[in-house]
Amino acid sequence: MNPTFIEAARRTQIIDCTIACIAELGYAQTSFTQIAKRAKISKGVISYYFATKDELMRAVVREVLSAFTAFVVSHIDAEPTVSAQLRAFIEANLAFMDTHRKPMIATFDIIRSARTEDGQTLISSDLAETDLTALAAHLQRGQEQGEFRAFNARIMAATILALRNELLVQLAYKPDLDLKAYAQEWVILFDLATRQSG
Amino acid sequence: MNPTFIEAARRTQIIDCTIACIAELGYAQTSFTQIAKRAKISKGVISYYFATKDELMRAVVREVLSAFTAFVVSHIDAEPTVSAQLRAFIEANLAFMDTHRKPMIATFDIIRSARTEDGQTLISSDLAETDLTALAAHLQRGQEQGEFRAFNARIMAATILALRNELLVQLAYKPDLDLKAYAQEWVILFDLATRQSG
DNA sequence: TTATAATTTGAACAACTGACCAAAAATTAG
DNA sequence: CTAATTTTTGGTCAGTTGTTCAAATTATAA
Numbered sequence: 001m002n003p004t005f006i007e008a009a010r011r012t013q014i015i016d017c018t019i020a021c022i023a024e025l026g027y028a029q030t031s032f033t034q035i036a037k038r039a040k041i042s043k044g045v046i047s048y049y050f051a052t053k054d055e056l057m058r059a060v061v062r063e064v065l066s067a068f069t070a071f072v073v074s075h076i077d078a079e080p081t082v083s084a085q086l087r088a089f090i091e092a093n094l095a096f097m098d099t100h101r102k103p104m105i106a107t108f109d110i111i112r113s114a115r116t117e118d119g120q121t122l123i124s125s126d127l128a129e130t131d132l133t134a135l136a137a138h139l140q141r142g143q144e145q146g147e148f149r150a151f152n153a154r155i156m157a158a159t160i161l162a163l164r165n166e167l168l169v170q171l172a173y174k175p176d177l178d179l180k181a182y183a184q185e186w187v188i189l190f191d192l193a194t195r196q197s198g
Numbered sequence: 199m200n201p202t203f204i205e206a207a208r209r210t211q212i213i214d215c216t217i218a219c220i221a222e223l224g225y226a227q228t229s230f231t232q233i234a235k236r237a238k239i240s241k242g243v244i245s246y247y248f249a250t251k252d253e254l255m256r257a258v259v260r261e262v263l264s265a266f267t268a269f270v271v272s273h274i275d276a277e278p279t280v281s282a283q284l285r286a287f288i289e290a291n292l293a294f295m296d297t298h299r300k301p302m303i304a305t306f307d308i309i310r311s312a313r314t315e316d317g318q319t320l321i322s323s324d325l326a327e328t329d330l331t332a333l334a335a336h337l338q339r340g341q342e343q344g345e346f347r348a349f350n351a352r353i354m355a356a357t358i359l360a361l362r363n364e365l366l367v368q369l370a371y372k373p374d375l376d377l378k379a380y381a382q383e384w385v386i387l388f389d390l391a392t393r394q395s396g
Numbered sequence: 397t398t399a400t401a402a403t404t405t406g407a408a409c410a411a412c413t414g415a416c417c418a419a420a421a422a423t424t425a426g
Numbered sequence: 427c428t429a430a431t432t433t434t435t436g437g438t439c440a441g442t443t444g445t446t447c448a449a450a451t452t453a454t455a456a
Contacts, residue, residue: 229414
């Protein structure tokens, strides 16, 4: 059976309020009580549509990340050279973060903070590992094609992703951060840091 | 009156167990019950030596950060040129992190996660702001002396500190991270990214 | 309309938190 | 030794958490 109209509306409402809560209060301070108050519903409703808190958080991550990766991938695929793709990766990441601040802040806070009751991270770290491996492979291709100098591709990839992640953390408590300025600087920075000099 | 021998011993014991707990379970999962179990004492003892949980956390941060900054500053001051100081800053940061993994993981987790009951960060963000301003001023001096190219000094400083912070997050769940390899790559990376080309 | 199903409420639940405290125990001082 | 002080225990307290549930309400269908 397809989800009811009410069910679809409630699920998106709850997800939106969860995002707002996490972006403003942080994951640790975000409870069903807080979300319900914001959505002006009884907190029983949340449990009615999401079996557990973990499932709600997974739904948030799934929704935001699918749009995010689609955006970034489309921008990378439009570029011809590997160095242009690196530039596009940085710019696309920060552009999406700029226009989807709260969803991105919330999503990466969930990924970082949420734990199952046995202490494991709620969102599998395979996801980050996949991103890391893919970006490292990209960089390595640039090295083989002579566009990039000889660096440790895996560490360089981890460095780029780490910066992206940390920027989201700072964005949470520095709302007036100029992401466009960061994008400009980082594009130059990683061009200088990766390109083949001779 | 000076603190008793017992008091001094208990305080360091409790601080050490708190560090171990946070480094292994994360700040969110660290409770008085957990710390007390690890120290094999009643949890009332913790409250006896630390008025509040916040005070305990502040004590941890104070202890670790004083040693950390002393280490880094001494290494910077030993270098003659600004570019050598930048290199020393990166190397000293990662070297201390490498030899003091758990205390550093715990400290930065507290700084990032701990909140007072009104939602403010427990550790004043002035501290990070001071570091940021100081590093930016250093970089700017390098620009004025012609060692560095023209970049946004504040963003470059924030970038370096962000990388340092994010590495500590990753260290928490990737115990076999090769910090020496990161130090090598980052020294080269930021040399290429900052130096005056002509 | 009536009957059926979907939705919402608000209270209760067990588990946990940090803080608090009186009594017991251990240590130190005279 | 005794007396005073410090330290520790173990329990209680009020508060919060996610989850469950019967009852009330609302929507849907026949």
